[in-house]
Amino acid sequence: MTSRRRATGPVTLKQVAAAAGVSVATASHALAGRGRMTDTTRARVQETADELGYVANSLARGLRTGRAQAIGIHHQSSAAALATPYFRDFLAGAIETAHRHDLDVVVLSSDASQPRATTPRVDGVVVVDPIGDDLRARELMEMPVPVVAGEHVPPQMSQCAVVAADHETAVRAVLDAAAAHGARRPLLAAPDAHSGWGILLRDIVARWCAEQGTTPVLVGTTFGDRSVARHRTLLEPVLAAHPDVDLVLGASSFVVRGAMEALRAAGRVPGSDVLVAACADETALAAEDPPVTAVELPAHALGVACVERLVALVEGDEDPVIAARTVRTVPAPVHLRASTAGDLLARRG
Structure with missing residues (x-):
């Protein structure tokens, strides 16, 4: 030429x-x-x-x-969530992936109790941790644009394509490790029915217990509650009513730290006569005494996978009807630490 x-x-x-x-x-x-x-x-x-x-x-x-060449990211409380490593890592993965597709990323305004005044000018939306009582999340998930949920959707919300951590494999690994050390009666403190993640955790633990011929103690918490004191107050009477609990599994580090305070106040020793683990790891848990076993939630990888799936839906490479019935999972590593290493079998004699 x-x-x-x-x-x-x-x-x-x-x-x-x-x-x-x-x-x-x-x-x-x-x-x-x-x-x-x-x-x-x-x-x-x-x-x-x-x-x-x-x-x-x-x-x-x-x-x-007719496209905006932009995607929206929604969290029920985006500004507060930016203080957490999880949301920052999720956003980093989402932004990196969107930029590879020459798309802008818009963090949408959040107010769980107030409807939006305008429709966002985006080609699709990723809803991070969809919560049933988040009014704006419900509005977004009913928009005529593709939506991908970054974690499981509770039944009261419109169903859509989902990308989530592989909680099933990870939580079962924690339960099996605790059982190998003698744990027989787990207590799970996880988000209530407004959270698809909380519903899934309860289902996993209940099914595992049924297989072991036991029943769990299930306690509902509020998703996003970062108060250790409130979780201690919540769990103290439950632990007192169920002295046979020998494994406490908390959804977050705040639940676990509140549980350990409650256990110590009752004269029990976390990691020794009662095992403790978390369904979401944070740096603080590795620094606890004893260090706490936890599932690492792969936030960056989830951000990447959510945007890749959203782009496929926007471009018509994935059928939205089929997508709304499927969940794609990302591996979630498990960090086994001293909090689940106590020998309960030896203590029972």
């Missing part, structure tokens, strides 16, 4: 089409990787655009396609 001089001003799609000897529509489709044409034509258009120094105008492309 004869070398062409770069234009002194911004190169238009019309100029690329004329120089390549094709229509504007063909040039647009060729550069977007769409449309029916020969590989030779597609390559000629791309080479022409490169030689002329053409840069696609995303605003014009958005007007043509």
Whole structure:
């Protein structure tokens, strides 16, 4: 091909089409990787655009396609969640992946009790940790755009494609490790029925206990409650009423730390005469005495996987009806620590 001089001003799609000897529509489709044409034509258009120094105008492309070239990320309390490593890592993974697809990321305003005043201008939404009483999450999940939930959806919300940590494998690994040290009667303190994650945790523990011929003690907590004192107050009477509990499994580090305070106040020794573990790891748990066994939630990988799945739905590469019935999981490592290493069998004699 004869070398062409770069234009002194911004190169238009019309100029690329004329120089390549094709229509504007063909040039647009060729550069977007769409449309029916020969590989030779597609390559000629791309080479022409490169030689002329053409840069696609995303605003014009958005007007043509009706797309915003942006995705929204929703959390029930985004500003507060930014204080947590989990949400920051999730966002990092989501942003990195969106940028690979040349998409902007909009963190949507959050107010669980107030409806939105306007419809967000986005091509799809990722709802992080969907909670049933989050009004704005419910609104977003009923919008006529693709939605992916970053964790399990409670039954009172519209169902959609889900990407979640593999809690089943991880929690069972914790339960099996505790059972190997003699644990027989677990207590699970996890989010209530507003949380799909909490519902799943209760189901996993209940099924595991049924297989072992025992029954769990189940305690509902509020998702996102970061108060150790409130969890201690919640668990003290439950532990007093069930002195046979020999494993406490808490959904978060705050639940676990509150439980350990309650156990010590009752004269029990975490990691010795009662085992303790968490369903979500945090740095503070490894520094506890004893260090607490925990499931590492792969936040960055979840952010990546959620956006990849959302892009597939936006581009029509995945059937939305089938997607709404499927959950894709990301492995969740388990860190076994001293809090589940106590030998309960030896203590029982």
